Amino acid sequence: MYLTDEQQAILNGSKGETLAKVMKTLVMYGETFGAEKMVPVTSEYNHLVTSFGLKMMGPVFDLMQQLIDGGAVSQQKFSVDPRPLDKKVPANFLQNFIFNNIMYAKQESYEQQLQKLGLMNDDAFTCACYLDQVGNAPKKGEILSWAESSAVVYANSVLGARCNRNSGIMDIMGSIAGFVPCFGLLTDEGRKATWIVKVDCKNKPEAQLLGSAIGMKVMEDVPFVTGMEKWLGTELNDENRAYLKDFGAATASNGAVGLYHIENLTPEAKELGASLVAPGAKVYVIDDAELERVKNNYPVVWKDKDAKPKLCFIGCPHLSMQQLIDWTVAVEDGLKASGNKKVLIPTVFTTAPGVKKEFEKTEYAKRLEATGVILSYICPLMYMNNPLAGKMPVITCSNKLRTYTTARFYTEAEILAKITKGGN
Amino acid sequence: MREFVGRVVAPGTVSAPALVSHGGLNTLASFQKALQFGDKKATCGDQNNPDLYNKQMVGKALCLPQTIGSTTGGLVLYCACAMERNPACMLFSKPIDSLAAAGSILASVWLEGINMPVVDSLGEEFLEYVKDGMMISVGADGRVIVE
Numbered sequence: 403m404y405l406t407d408e409q410q411a412i413l414n415g416s417k418g419e420t421l422a423k424v425m426k427t428l429v430m431y432g433e434t435f436g437a438e439k440m441v442p443v444t445s446e447y448n449h450l451v452t453s454f455g456l457k458m459m460g461p462v463f464d465l466m467q468q469l470i471d472g473g474a475v476s477q478q479k480f481s482v483d484p485r486p487l488d489k490k491v492p493a494n495f496l497q498n499f500i501f502n503n504i505m506y507a508k509q510e511s512y513e514q515q516l517q518k519l520g521l522m523n524d525d526a527f528t529c530a531c532y533l534d535q536v537g538n539a540p541k542k543g544e545i546l547s548w549a550e551s552s553a554v555v556y557a558n559s560v561l562g563a564r565c566n567r568n569s570g571i572m573d574i575m576g577s578i579a580g581f582v583p584c585f586g587l588l589t590d591e592g593r594k595a596t597w598i599v600k601v602d603c604k605n606k607p608e609a610q611l612l613g614s615a616i617g618m619k620v621m622e623d624v625p626f627v628t629g630m631e632k633w634l635g636t637e638l639n640d641e642n643r644a645y646l647k648d649f650g651a652a653t654a655s656n657g658a659v660g661l662y663h664i665e666n667l668t669p670e671a672k673e674l675g676a677s678l679v680a681p682g683a684k685v686y687v688i689d690d691a692e693l694e695r696v697k698n699n700y701p702v703v704w705k706d707k708d709a710k711p712k713l714c715f716i717g718c719p720h721l722s723m724q725q726l727i728d729w730t731v732a733v734e735d736g737l738k739a740s741g742n743k744k745v746l747i748p749t750v751f752t753t754a755p756g757v758k759k760e761f762e763k764t765e766y767a768k769r770l771e772a773t774g775v776i777l778s779y780i781c782p783l784m785y786m787n788n789p790l791a792g793k794m795p796v797i798t799c800s801n802k803l804r805t806y807t808t809a810r811f812y813t814e815a816e817i818l819a820k821i822t823k824g825g826n
Numbered sequence: 827m828r829e830f831v832g833r834v835v836a837p838g839t840v841s842a843p844a845l846v847s848h849g850g851l852n853t854l855a856s857f858q859k860a861l862q863f864g865d866k867k868a869t870c871g872d873q874n875n876p877d878l879y880n881k882q883m884v885g886k887a888l889c890l891p892q893t894i895g896s897t898t899g900g901l902v903l904y905c906a907c908a909m910e911r912n913p914a915c916m917l918f919s920k921p922i923d924s925l926a927a928a929g930s931i932l933a934s935v936w937l938e939g940i941n942m943p944v945v946d947s948l949g950e951e952f953l954e955y956v957k958d959g960m961m962i963s964v965g966a967d968g969r970v971i972v973e
Binding site for chain 1: 904908909
């Protein structure tokens with residue numbers, strides 16, 4: 403890989419041993435993928451995936467401390483994934499003990515490390531950092547050093563920024579050095595679609611189900627999705643951005659998609675059209691039967707498959723303001739229709755701290771509270787990552803949460819019926 | 827016996843029994859339970875991977891197409907290496923993905939004494955041929971012998 407004189411000097415140790423190791427990491431990363439040069443990181447902010455002070459991550463905290471001690475802090479401020487704990491989310495005595503004293507015993511000290519490394523502010527804990535209320539939305543064409551699969555796929559696809567599917571730790575390395583190796587989704591060639599996905603459903607497919615089917619099929623490739631115009635239109639707005647947020651999260655977690663194009667909607671698809679499709683692209687046709695097949699193949703790992711759900715999570719990735727409002731109204735209507743006053747399964751909506759604050763200023767906050775739904779900034783995935791929660795029958799309409807935990811997936815309509823009308 | 831040749835991503839030599847995943851390895855889902863709760867054998871916890879679920883990964887030659895899922899994947903692999911709960915080697919049929927590459931590179935730059943050879947681009951035939959329990963020898967030049 404070609405390095406500038408400055409980059410070569412850093413690699414040789416001109417700015418200390420720690421920064422030399424950071425540079426060595428980035429050079430090896432680039433050379434593995436045939437990068438010919440480094441390019442400057444041009445976004446205002448970074449986004450890191452590692453937000454949780456999990457005790458098992460001792461090696462990561464040690465590495466972060468090496469960076470701090472070596473003066474190798476981020477040149478950009480950054481947001482980071484959601485916090486793993488919130489007292490408002492139901493947990494029994496034993497769960498609370500394990501969360502606070504065993505699993506996340508390092509949370510406080512890790513957050514102190516994040517502040518030293520360049521955390522944007524105390525509210526910058528969300529997987530959906532690009533939401534207006536958070537303020538970390540890169541512009542089209544900007545080069546990022548982000549991690550968090552759902553944020554990377556959104557930034558690439560919906561915002562038109564350029565970012566590889568970087569791993570945690572690698573994300574901050576690029577931010578410390580100020581440049582990243584140029585390969586993959588940073589290049590025009592790497593952004594071409596090698597799959598054409600033809601959506602041929604009768605009704606608008608559920609975002610997280612469609613994303614799951616596509617992710618499982620194309621894995622790390624770039625899909626060019628057609629047939630969505632009748633539901634999503636041709637201009638980005640709050641509603642279709644929220645749809646694409648959830649769709650992308652499912653493509654990234656059920657597969658490894660870092661970029662997708664939606665015909666006539668996402669920025670590059672609008673600009674470049676079919677020229678984005680690489681020669682010899684494979685074709686995947688999705689109809690209602692295919693979505694049903696995908697959904698029916700999800701394993702159910704509950705010990706008692708007929709257990710009554712004890713908890714419901716909605717908001718992985720974090721809900722947008724409009725989604726919070728829409729869910730509030732839907733739950734109210736569902737309760738009214740069934741003659742119930744409160745949700746019948748403990749239910750948690752999760753959103754970014756900044757969105758939560760804005761939502762709490764609206765009339766909907768009290769209306770949501772009246773339904774019994776809990777509003778939290780927590781990461782449901784981190785909440786679920788322990789044997790006690792793993793044994794709980796938890797339901798969700800998030801395909802990301804289903805993939806990483808024992809939570810059982812239902813469509814949004816099924817979830818709404820379960821929490822407002824009851825039944826297993 | 828068959829020999830396959832790939833590209834060396836992390837150098838080293840090792841012999842170990844094969845453990846085969848025909849689908850992508852979801853690193854977070856596979857390792858998190860083992861790292862979190864002291865399972866030194868690193869039993870795979872990914873319910874969506876029928877090839878690996880509930881099987882021990884430590885000491886195995888992990889044969890796979892690529893890794894998938896959360897971008898914590900690289901740091902999870904880095905932690906597995908630091909805690910000595912990593913596979914003996916990782917052998918990819920496809921070119922390595924960015925998350926597995928990150929984990930492997932981070933371990934080799936920031937940890938002392940890690941020996942987890944990584945070879946990629948071994949081809950689809952490699953994954954079709956290799957079966958759980960077959961003995962695998964990895965050479966420093968990217969040659970992989972399956973017996």
